[in-house]
Amino acid sequence: MKKLINTPEDVVDQALAGMIAAHPGYIRVEEPNIVVRMDAPRPGKVGVISGGGSGHEPMHGGFVGMGMLDAACPGAVFTSPVPDQMLAATKAVNGGAGVLHIVKNYTGDIMNFEIAAEMARDEGIEVTAVVIADDVAVKDSLYTAGRRGVGGTVLAEKIVGAAAEAGADIATVTALCQKVQDNVRSMGMALTSCTVPAAGKPTFELGDDEMEIGIGIHGEPGRTRMKLATADEITEMLAGPILDDLPFKAGDEVLAFVNGMGGTPLVELYIVFNKLAQICEARGVKITRSLVGNYITSLEMAGCSITLLKLDEELTKYWDAPVNTPALRWGV
Amino acid sequence: MKKLINTPEDVVDQALAGMIAAHPGYIRVEEPNIVVRMDAPRPGKVGVISGGGSGHEPMHGGFVGMGMLDAACPGAVFTSPVPDQMLAATKAVNGGAGVLHIVKNYTGDIMNFEIAAEMARDEGIEVTAVVIADDVAVKDSLYTAGRRGVGGTVLAEKIVGAAAEAGADIATVTALCQKVQDNVRSMGMALTSCTVPAAGKPTFELGDDEMEIGIGIHGEPGRTRMKLATADEITEMLAGPILDDLPFKAGDEVLAFVNGMGGTPLVELYIVFNKLAQICEARGVKITRSLVGNYITSLEMAGCSITLLKLDEELTKYWDAPVNTPALRWGV
Numbered sequence: 001m002k003k004l005i006n007t008p009e010d011v012v013d014q015a016l017a018g019m020i021a022a023h024p025g026y027i028r029v030e031e032p033n034i035v036v037r038m039d040a041p042r043p044g045k046v047g048v049i050s051g052g053g054s055g056h057e058p059m060h061g062g063f064v065g066m067g068m069l070d071a072a073c074p075g076a077v078f079t080s081p082v083p084d085q086m087l088a089a090t091k092a093v094n095g096g097a098g099v100l101h102i103v104k105n106y107t108g109d110i111m112n113f114e115i116a117a118e119m120a121r122d123e124g125i126e127v128t129a130v131v132i133a134d135d136v137a138v139k140d141s142l143y144t145a146g147r148r149g150v151g152g153t154v155l156a157e158k159i160v161g162a163a164a165e166a167g168a169d170i171a172t173v174t175a176l177c178q179k180v181q182d183n184v185r186s187m188g189m190a191l192t193s194c195t196v197p198a199a200g201k202p203t204f205e206l207g208d209d210e211m212e213i214g215i216g217i218h219g220e221p222g223r224t225r226m227k228l229a230t231a232d233e234i235t236e237m238l239a240g241p242i243l244d245d246l247p248f249k250a251g252d253e254v255l256a257f258v259n260g261m262g263g264t265p266l267v268e269l270y271i272v273f274n275k276l277a278q279i280c281e282a283r284g285v286k287i288t289r290s291l292v293g294n295y296i297t298s299l300e301m302a303g304c305s306i307t308l309l310k311l312d313e314e315l316t317k318y319w320d321a322p323v324n325t326p327a328l329r330w331g332v
Numbered sequence: 333m334k335k336l337i338n339t340p341e342d343v344v345d346q347a348l349a350g351m352i353a354a355h356p357g358y359i360r361v362e363e364p365n366i367v368v369r370m371d372a373p374r375p376g377k378v379g380v381i382s383g384g385g386s387g388h389e390p391m392h393g394g395f396v397g398m399g400m401l402d403a404a405c406p407g408a409v410f411t412s413p414v415p416d417q418m419l420a421a422t423k424a425v426n427g428g429a430g431v432l433h434i435v436k437n438y439t440g441d442i443m444n445f446e447i448a449a450e451m452a453r454d455e456g457i458e459v460t461a462v463v464i465a466d467d468v469a470v471k472d473s474l475y476t477a478g479r480r481g482v483g484g485t486v487l488a489e490k491i492v493g494a495a496a497e498a499g500a501d502i503a504t505v506t507a508l509c510q511k512v513q514d515n516v517r518s519m520g521m522a523l524t525s526c527t528v529p530a531a532g533k534p535t536f537e538l539g540d541d542e543m544e545i546g547i548g549i550h551g552e553p554g555r556t557r558m559k560l561a562t563a564d565e566i567t568e569m570l571a572g573p574i575l576d577d578l579p580f581k582a583g584d585e586v587l588a589f590v591n592g593m594g595g596t597p598l599v600e601l602y603i604v605f606n607k608l609a610q611i612c613e614a615r616g617v618k619i620t621r622s623l624v625g626n627y628i629t630s631l632e633m634a635g636c637s638i639t640l641l642k643l644d645e646e647l648t649k650y651w652d653a654p655v656n657t658p659a660l661r662w663g664v
Contacts, residue, residue: 002560004596014607022624269336270346
């Protein structure tokens with residue numbers, strides 16, 4: 001296992017300490033290991049929180065800040081955070097206008113966020129939740145009843161965070177998050193496995209000439225394992241099922257998000273984007289916004305995922321709105 | 333070789349096409365393969381260009397845009413661009429106020445930028461050049477007389493681009509670039525090699541329990557090859573020589589830049605930043621600005637580099653100024 005770490009046990013804590021050191025004006029870390037926007041709670045503002053296992057950085061801690069998340073709950077690597085974290089985050093960002101939980105569809109996350117929501121409600125905080133389940137690769141999965149929550153989560157957090165920043169109420173913010181979920185689809189692939197530090201060996205084995213299409217962000221099995229193909233062929237294999245699923249139709253405007261899994265260089269992601277743009281154009285689907293880079297990763301896994309979000313005026317407006325977080329920053 | 337590519341020959345062209353597709357409002361690509369800011373040339377503005385081999389993305393093409401570079405010249409992977417590219421870029425961004433060439437210290441880059449500068453001067457364009465040579469690892473190197481140009485280049489391009497945007501003249505912009513060079517130091521390391529697509533095999537061999545301290549961004553040998561150490565130990569091995577070299581002194585304010593080589597996940601870079609912050613604090617060196625992520629990469633190499641820039645009021649002001657490029661964006 002070749003990693004820039006000290007001990008597997010210290011990975012999450014030391015990375016959080018590094019985040020605070022690098023971005024002191026943005027975020028603070030509170031017990032029990034939650035990342036909180038520096039100026040939270042903001043009276044009258046709907047709080048927006050998310051969380052999940054670590055190892056997907058910058059998601060979610062890197063998205064805490066003005067115009068996006070108010071707090072994030074990082075679990076151990078690839079492990080759900082505990083309800084105490086979600087409860088603490090909910091209380092830390094409660095400005096009296098309610099708190100939305102953005103939950104990726106994994107059994108542990110769902111269960112723990114539900115427990116935390118009940119506890120917060122017992123303390124008089126209005127809590128809503130939206131489950132992101134945008135991965136078209138498989139119907140159920142290793143840690144999932146139903147589709148997995150993947151790249152759409154990043155877009156939901158940006159868009160919903162902007163609406164909350166603009167003063168939308170809890171019902172509006174919650175409905176907007178559901179609207180993102182209803183209009184976003186993703187699929188990913190891996191060229192290599194990743195290694196969870198505490199495990200010390202690759203999560204799965206993949207031959208030197210093999211790839212996994214439809215991979216999950218924890219290395220869960222996808223649709224098919226096959227011989228390595230070209231970037232264009234791989235992009236077809238991901239974009240086709242995404243476009244067919246919603247379905248995206250001629251005339252639709254979309255945000256196209258090509259995400260790196262952590263170990264794939266940017267130059268390759270742009271080659272994928274090039275083919276994706278051609279595929280969309282051939283179907284009459286118009287890419288009006290884009291995001292290219294490592295935003296929801298799987299440690300050092302090599303590979304990529306594609307996410308398409310069908311845009312309308314409201315979603316575009318909130319996507320474009322200012323954001324000021326460690327990982328996404330514009331307009332300020 | 334596991335990469336998201338089509339053929340080794342198409343990597344640079346298809347990645348550039350993907351960049352244009354993803355960022356249509358920012359940049360255009362012109363013959364012979366140069367990336368140009370959409371609104372160049374801007375009358376009366378000093379043009380700032382850079383360039384070098386591809387494989388270091390987002391550098392340089394991802395830094396073209398408002399407040400940073402006016403154009404970039406990407407060569408083949410790890411290969412200098414040709415003088416025709418540098419001449420075309422110089423002419424494309426010439427607004428009549430002169431053009432600065434920011435040149436990383438590699439023999440091919442130096443030679444070709446000098447040829448292009450002469451050709452541009454023959455056409456009546458005022459051209460200045462500053463050589464970035466910030467890598468303290470080795471005195472000379474495989475492709476270098478003197479120190480290599482590495483992470484400091486990113487900071488120089490940002491700061492100098494802001495000054496040019498603000499209307500500084502060619503002498504001021506050139507002197508500012510030299511000031512960055514005089515105050516910036518870097519050093520990197522690798523956990524793994526990378527594979528140049530056209531070569532099809534790793535640039536160098538590194539054992540499963542080995543790392544290379546002082547690596548170059550093309551995989552050039554560093555100071556020492558040794559057994560894998562902890563992130564804290566590695567950070568000491570990089571930060572010590574950097575801090576000693578300028579030297580950085582108690583009371584200095586610095587921009588601390590922890591850069592990923594391409595295959596190392598963000599979570600590990602923050603662990604390095606955490607230790608770097610402790611080391612700086614122990615020496616009384618105050619980190620007032622930071623940058624953490626993959627900005628000057630070596631394809632899919634795993635590893636990191638550290639860059640420290642001694643700041644003053646002028647450098648800080650231009651670092652903070654608005655920038656709007658595919659890879660760095662704030663304030664707009």
